Each structure stands twice: as C-alpha cells, then as structure tokens.
Amino acid sequence: xxxxxxxxxxxxxxxxxxxxxxxxxxxxxxxxxxxxxxxxxxxxxxxxxxxxxxxxxxxxxxxxxxxxxxxxxxxxxxxxxxxxxxxxxxxxxxxxxxxxxxxxxxxxxxxxxxxxxxxxxxxxxxxxxxxxxxxxxxxxxxxxxxxxxxxxxxxxxxxxxxxxxxxxxxxxxxxxxxxxxxxxxxxxxxxxxxxxxxxxxxxxxxxxxxxxxxxxxxxxxxxxxxxxxxxxxxxxxxxxxxxxxxxxxxxxxxxxxxxxxxxxxxxxxxxxxxxxxxxxxxxxxxxxxxxxxxxxxxxxxxxxxxxxxxxxxxxxxxxxxxxxxxxxxxxxxxxxxxxxxxxxxxxxxxxxxxxxxxxxxxxxxxxxxxxxxxxxxxxxxxxxxxxxxxxxxxxxxxxxxxxxxxxxxxxxxxxxxxxxxxxxxxxxxxxxxxxxxxxxxxxxxxxxxxxxxxxxxxxxxxxxxxxxxxxxxxxxxxxxxxxxxxxxxxxxx
Amino acid sequence: xxxxxxxxxxxxxxxxxxxxxxxxxxxxxxxxxxxxxxxxxxxxxxxxxxxxxxxxxxxxxxxxxxxxxxxxxxxxxxxxxxxxxxxxxxxxxxxxxxxxxx
Amino acid sequence: xxxxxxxxxxxxxxxxxxxxxxxxxxxxxxxxxxxxxxxxxxxxxxxxxxxxxxxxxxxxxxxxxxxxxxxxxxxxxxxxxxxxxxxxxxxxxxxxxxxxxxxxxxxxxxxxxxxxxxxxxxxxxxxxxxxxxxxxxxxxxxxxxxxxxxxxxxxxxxxxxx
Numbered sequence: 001x002x003x004x005x006x007x008x009x010x011x012x013x014x015x016x017x018x019x020x021x022x023x024x025x026x027x028x029x030x031x032x033x034x035x036x037x038x039x040x041x042x043x044x045x046x047x048x049x050x051x052x053x054x055x056x057x058x059x060x061x062x063x064x065x066x067x068x069x070x071x072x073x074x075x076x077x078x079x080x081x082x083x084x085x086x087x088x089x090x091x092x093x094x095x096x097x098x099x100x101x102x103x104x105x106x107x108x109x110x111x112x113x114x115x116x117x118x119x120x121x122x123x124x125x126x127x128x129x130x131x132x133x134x135x136x137x138x139x140x141x142x143x144x145x146x147x148x149x150x151x152x153x154x155x156x157x158x159x160x161x162x163x164x165x166x167x168x169x170x171x172x173x174x175x176x177x178x179x180x181x182x183x184x185x186x187x188x189x190x191x192x193x194x195x196x197x198x199x200x201x202x203x204x205x206x207x208x209x210x211x212x213x214x215x216x217x218x219x220x221x222x223x224x225x226x227x228x229x230x231x232x233x234x235x236x237x238x239x240x241x242x243x244x245x246x247x248x249x250x251x252x253x254x255x256x257x258x259x260x261x262x263x264x265x266x267x268x269x270x271x272x273x274x275x276x277x278x279x280x281x282x283x284x285x286x287x288x289x290x291x292x293x294x295x296x297x298x299x300x301x302x303x304x305x306x307x308x309x310x311x312x313x314x315x316x317x318x319x320x321x322x323x324x325x326x327x328x329x330x331x332x333x334x335x336x337x338x339x340x341x342x343x344x345x346x347x348x349x350x351x352x353x354x355x356x357x358x359x360x361x362x363x364x365x366x367x368x369x370x371x372x373x374x375x376x377x378x379x380x381x382x383x384x385x386x387x388x389x390x391x392x393x394x395x396x397x398x399x400x401x402x403x404x405x406x407x408x409x410x411x412x413x414x415x416x417x418x419x420x421x422x423x424x425x426x427x428x429x430x431x432x433x434x435x436x437x438x439x440x441x442x443x444x445x446x447x448x449x450x451x452x453x454x455x456x457x458x459x460x461x462x463x464x465x466x467x468x469x470x471x472x473x474x475x476x477x478x479x480x481x482x483x484x485x486x487x488x489x490x491x492x493x
Numbered sequence: 494x495x496x497x498x499x500x501x502x503x504x505x506x507x508x509x510x511x512x513x514x515x516x517x518x519x520x521x522x523x524x525x526x527x528x529x530x531x532x533x534x535x536x537x538x539x540x541x542x543x544x545x546x547x548x549x550x551x552x553x554x555x556x557x558x559x560x561x562x563x564x565x566x567x568x569x570x571x572x573x574x575x576x577x578x579x580x581x582x583x584x585x586x587x588x589x590x591x592x593x594x595x
Numbered sequence: 596x597x598x599x600x601x602x603x604x605x606x607x608x609x610x611x612x613x614x615x616x617x618x619x620x621x622x623x624x625x626x627x628x629x630x631x632x633x634x635x636x637x638x639x640x641x642x643x644x645x646x647x648x649x650x651x652x653x654x655x656x657x658x659x660x661x662x663x664x665x666x667x668x669x670x671x672x673x674x675x676x677x678x679x680x681x682x683x684x685x686x687x688x689x690x691x692x693x694x695x696x697x698x699x700x701x702x703x704x705x706x707x708x709x710x711x712x713x714x715x716x717x718x719x720x721x722x723x724x725x726x727x728x729x730x731x732x733x734x735x736x737x738x739x740x741x742x743x744x745x746x747x748x749x750x751x752x753x754x755x756x757x
Contacts, residue, residue: 133732144743545640566740
C-alpha cells in the first residue's frame with residue numbers, strides 16, 4: 001500500500017503522453033486528480049497503523065525473490081506524505097481551468113506527477129543514495145516545469161535554477177559518498193550505527209555536514225544560496241510556483257537536511273547554532289528584500305525564503321517543542337503559500353498582469369479571490385486565529401524556553417515585517433479605488449476558485465481547531481524526529 | 494589502503510575546482526554545461542575509488558552506473574533548454590540573459 | 596601505481612582543456628577524451644561495467660548530444676569570454692593544487708581504520724538484490740528526462756493563445 005505513493009504517479013505519468021493523443025483534456029484531468037485523491041486517502045488510512053506502532057516497514061518481493069524494495073514510514077514522513085498529497089491535489093484541481101493558458105495538458109500533468117513521485121520517494125526511502133536519486137527525479141521534472149511557458153524569462157530562470165541545483169546535488173552526492181566510505185554502507189540504519197561506532201574522523205564528518213548544509217540549503221533557498229528562487233518561482237506557471245514554493249523546497253531541502261541531521265548523523269549543539277543563525281539571517285534578509293518588490297509573485301517568492309527561515313529556525317532549536325513548531329509551520333506555510341501562489345494565478349487570469357502598481361480595487365469585483373488571498377496572507381503573517389499564528393507562536397515560545405531571547409525577538413520583529421508586506425499586497429491589489437481598466441472583469445472560473453477556497457478553509461480550520469490538530473497530527477511527527485538517531489535504529493531493518 | 498583513497502580524492506577535488514571555476518567565470522552557456530560535466534566526472538571518480546578501496550566495488554559500480562543515467566537525463570534536459578534559449582535570443586551569451594535580476 | 600597517476604593526470608588535463616579551449620566542438624571532444632581516461636581508470640580499479648558505461652554513454656552519447664547542440668547553435672553564436680578568465684586560471688589552479696595537497700596530507704592520519712568486508716556475489720546480483728530501489732528511481736529519472744525534452748521541444752501549434 002505504501003508503494004503506491006511512488007509507483008502510481010510514475011505509472012500514470014508514463015501513460016499520460018499516450019492518453020493525451022486521444023483525449024486532450026478530460027481524461028488527463030480526471031486521471032491526475034483521481035490519482036492524487038487516492039494518495040491523499042491512502043495517507044489518511046496509514047495514520048492509524050503508523051501511530052499505533054511508531055513506525056512501519058514494508059518490503060515487496062519480486063515473484064517470491066527477495067529484492068531490496070523497502071520503505072520505512074514513521075510519524076515524520078507520514079506527515080510529509082500527507083502534506084504533499086493534500087497540496088498537490090489542490091494544485092491539480094486549480095490546473096483544470098488554469099492550463100488553458102499553456103495547452104499541452106497531458107505532458108504538464110505527467111511532469112507534475114513525476115515530481116510528486118520523486119518527492120514521495122525521497123520521503124519514503126531509508127537509504128542515502130536513493131534519497132539523492134529521488135531528489136534528482138523531482139528536480140529534473142521541475143526544471144522542465146519552470147520552463148513550461150517557453151518564454152525567454154522562463155527559460156532563463158530554469159537554466160539558472162538547473163545550474164545551481166546541479167552543483168548542489170553534486171555536493172550532496174559527494175558527501176554521501178564520503179559517508180559511504182567511512183561507514184561502508186548506505187542505509188540510514190547502518191550508517192547511523194556506523195557513525196556512532198566511529199572513533200575519530202570528526203573533521204571529515206564536519207566537512208560532509210558542511211556539504212550537506214550547502215547542498216540542501218541551496219535546494220531550500222537559505223539566504224546565502226537563495227539567488228535562484230526569486231527568478232525560478234515567479235517565472236513558472238502559477239500551479240508550479242505553488243508546487244515549488246509550497247512543497248519542493250521543503251521536501252528536497254528541509255526534509256532531507258533534517259532527516260539526515262536528526263536521524264542519521266545526530267544533532268549537536270554546534271550544528272544547532274549554525275542552522276539557527278542561518279535560519280534567522282534568511283528570515284530578516286528575505287523579508288527586507290520582499291518589501292521592495294512590485295511583482296506579486298516575486299514578493300511571494302521572497303516571502304517563501306523568509307518563511308523557510310522560520311521553519312529551519314524552529315527545527316534547529318532541537319527541543320521537542322521547537323521541532324513541533326517548525327513542522328507545524330512547514331504545514332501551514334505549504335498550505336498558505338500554495339494558496340497565495342494559486343491566487344496570484346487567479347489574479348493573472350482575471351486581469352492579465354501581476355504588477356501591483358497596475359492593480360487596485362479588485363476586492364469589490366472579485367470578492368472570492370480577494371477573500372481567500374486575505375486569509376492566506378494573514379495566516380502567513382501570523383494573525384490570530386489563523387493557522388500561521390499558532391505555529392509562529394510555538395516557535396517563539398520554544399525559543400524563549402531554550403533561552404534564545406535574541407532570536408525570539410528577531411522572530412517577533414520579522415513577523416511584523418511580514419505582516420507589513422502582505423498588507424501592502426492587499427492595499428495595492430484589492431483595496432483602494434478601482435482602476436477603470438478592471439471594470440469588466442469577472443471572478444475566476446469554478447475550479448480555480450474551488451482550489452483557493454479549499455486551501456483558505458484549511459488555513460482557517462487548522463487555526464480554529466489548533467489544539468486537536470497539534471496533538472493528533474504534529475506531535476507524533478515531531479516526536480519521531482526528536483528521538484534522533486534512536487528512531488532509525490529502532491526500525492529494525 | 495586509505496592513502497590510495499586520498500590520492501583519488503585529491504584528483505577529483507582538482508576536477509571539481511576546475512568545474513566550479515569555469516561556472517563562476519565563463520559566459521558561454523554550453524561551456525557552463527561542460528563545467529557541470531567536469532564536476533560530475535569528479536564525483537563519479539570518488540564513488541568508484543571509494544568502492545575500490547573499501548572492497549565494495551560491486552556496490553560502487555551500481556551507484557556509478559545509476560549516476561551516469563542521471564547525468565544523461567540532466568544533459569538532455571539542459572541541452573534542450575540551451576537550444577530553446579538560443580532560438581529565442583540568437584545568442585549563447587549568459588549576459589544576453591539579464592531580464593531577471595536575481 | 597605510476598600508470599594510474601598518469602591516467603588521473605590525463606583526466607585532469609583533458610578536463611581543463613575542455614574548459615579552456617575556445618572552439619566548442621574541440622572542447623566537447625576533449626571532454627570525451629577525459630571520459631575515456633576515466634573509463635580506463637574504472638577498468639583498472641576493477642569496475643568493468645562502470646567503465647563500459649562511462650565510455651559508451653558519457654564519451655559516446657553525451658558527446659554526440661553536445662556536438663548536436665553545438666551544430667544547432669553554431670550560427671553567429673561567438674561568445675566573447677573575458678580574457679582574464681583564461682590567463683588567471685593557471686594561477687588559481689596551482690594555488691588550489693597546493694592547498695589540496697596540504698589538506699589531503701593532513702587528513703591522511705586522521706581517518707579511522709575502516710571496516711571493509713569483502714563482497715560476495717556478482718555485479719548483477721548486487722544491482723538487483725540490494726539496489727533495486729535505484730532501478731525504480733532510474734526509471735523515474737529517464738521518464739522525467741524524456742518528458743522534459745518532449746515539453747521543451749513541443750510543436751508551436753499545440754501552444755494555445757498565450
């Protein structure tokens with residue numbers, strides 16, 4: 001059952017180009033959405049077995065022969081699987097109407113499904129080299145998707161993204177190889193055990209970690225390595241921007257980095273300090289850069305860098321509460337940033353521009369788009385009672401508990417900055433006098449609005465029912481990570 | 494035995510340095526991609542050398558082959574991008590791509 | 596040992612040529628020669644399959660792809676590189692070489708003795724039995740590459756109003 005997360009999207013993606021020859025629109029739409037809905041259902045069904053047993057290991061055999069197809073599932077990666085399935089389902093719902101701009105649906109969906117398969121695989125495999133491979137699967141699909149419009153800007157952004165990302169993954173693979181050399185194996189468990197038994201070699205492991213932080217930091221767009229993101233994310237079609245900002249940077253950057261650090265290498269105080277400093281720099285620098293942007297999507301992209309800084313700050317505190325806060329913020333940001341990027345697609349569909357200075361007064365004409373945008377923006381900015389408020393609050397409480405008062409203060413101040421630039425979007429796009437150009441505009445088509453509304457409701461409901469959600473859903477995931485290396489050693493492969 | 498390993502790591506560090514130098518300074522898109530290829534040669538040299546020194550050459554071989562497959566896929570995608578960029582700009586100069594400000 | 600060092604030096608020299616040569620076609624060819632050297636090194640390290648792959652796929656297929664791209668983009672695509680780039684390179688390279696040598700020398704003592712049990716079985720068994728997931732991921736990578744090329748080279752007629 002767990003394997004369907006990898007095989008089903010791949011299988012459908014392989015068939016789609018052929019199906020696209022027969023039916024241009026209907027069948028690819030239905031098939032893609034059905035597949036992602038199935039995966040969402042599947043991840044919900046897995047909650048009970050995984051949480052009661054702590055972790056779940058599955059093997060499949062090939063005609064009775066033992067082959068090494070093995071996945072390991074615990075609270076942390078189940079949480080990621082659920083987030084991936086949920087957000088990507090909303091994104092494909094949105095794409096049903098949005099793709100009229102681009103044409104060639106079948107191929108688009110196929111690439112999107114390959115990307116989903118890559119992310120699911122990355123999350124599921126308990127093996128260093130396979131993590132690298134699935135990282136590449138998702139990345140190659142994303143290069144093509146960023147360039148999907150084939151305009152000069154898209155192509156340029158995609159090329160830049162490709163170059164930096166290839167170097168990043170080369171460094172990741174290099175340090176995986178060195179760890180392979182030190183411990184003689186590649187599976188999480190054996191590597192974790194090998195590193196514990198290793199005496200000496202601290203310097204080399206330090207270098208490996210530096211490479212990991214560089215490589216995955218580039219994928220997650222931490223600040224010294226962020227240059228590609230403000231180009232790549234806005235240039236892509238809106239659903240892909242939502243996919244990249246909402247999911248890909250978190251899965252291939254944050255998830256992979258922290259899985260390695262917590263479950264394989266083991267967290268140390270020095271590492272925690274370095275990551276917290278990097279996270280904080282990201283928060284502040286990207287928030288300041290976001291203020292100066294006129295393009296909605298560029299502003300959202302800078303905001304993504306800033307929010308990923310929060311997630312990393314939370315996860316790097318290395319207390320259970322901090323990890324829980326980081327993961328909760330990861331989920332909230334995936335939902336809200338997905339919503340905002342989709343919403344910017346709606347705005348572009350309605351008006352044909354993304355320039356904030358040309359918009360204005362849209363709120364009266366398109367209340368649904370304006371309302372959902374407001375909810376998403378306030379959630380990310382951290383206004384109660386929306387979901388983003390609680391996760392930021394937890395991160396700040398965790399910082400105070402761990403006696404990092406300086407970081408806590410910066411986190412609070414930066415969140416005010418966040419609120420400021422999101423209100424800037426609201427004021428320039430939706431409030432104020434209506435520009436004469438927009439007198440005849442109509443609300444976005446059904447599926448686009450539906451996807452926006454679903455995600456906005458999630459922001460609202462998770463905020464209101466924050467206690468049960470946190471207790472049932474976030475805490476087990478955080479516990480799995482907080483147990484550190486023990487968690488992996490417990491798997492008993 | 495691990496002296497030998499450092500010999501290979503030494504050479505692959507040279508390759509990776511050469512590639513990164515080129516990535517940072519050159520302007521021709523195809524040249525940039527040749528630099529990526531040079532970096533990936535360095536990485537696959539480390540993979541095989543590690544396997545050979547640690548007596549797990551069979552495992553290292555399968556990793557290297559998988560890596561080559563990834564490389565082919567990447568090269569195809571990147572070259573398709575380059576050809577598309579050339580069609581749009583009629584130039585392979587990275588400076589002709591300055592519509593985005595980073 | 597000496598042959599091995601010569602081969603490794605050849606690999607590095609041809610890689611540097613691939614980067615420094617002005618003519619792109621020649622650069623692609625020296626990249627292929629570098630691959631050839633790497634393939635021979637793989638053979639000598641006891642990795643014949645990887646060597647065959649390196650020579651046939653990287654030296655062969657990828658060079659063909661590069662040559663094709665160069666041919667397709669040949670017309671008035673002269674790119675003026677900064678002259679300083681080539682002149683300064685040897686300097687940086689020698690500095691890095693010295694640093695590299697010093698770092699590796701200081702590491703020599705610090706690496707713990709490594710557990711290395713001899714492997715059993717054949718290459719095919721290892722690939723199939725212990726790296727099965729990699730085969731699945733390889734399928735994914737190939738699929739992604741094919742779809743990416745299809746998407747980037749799609750016909751204009753299928754592009755609707757944009």
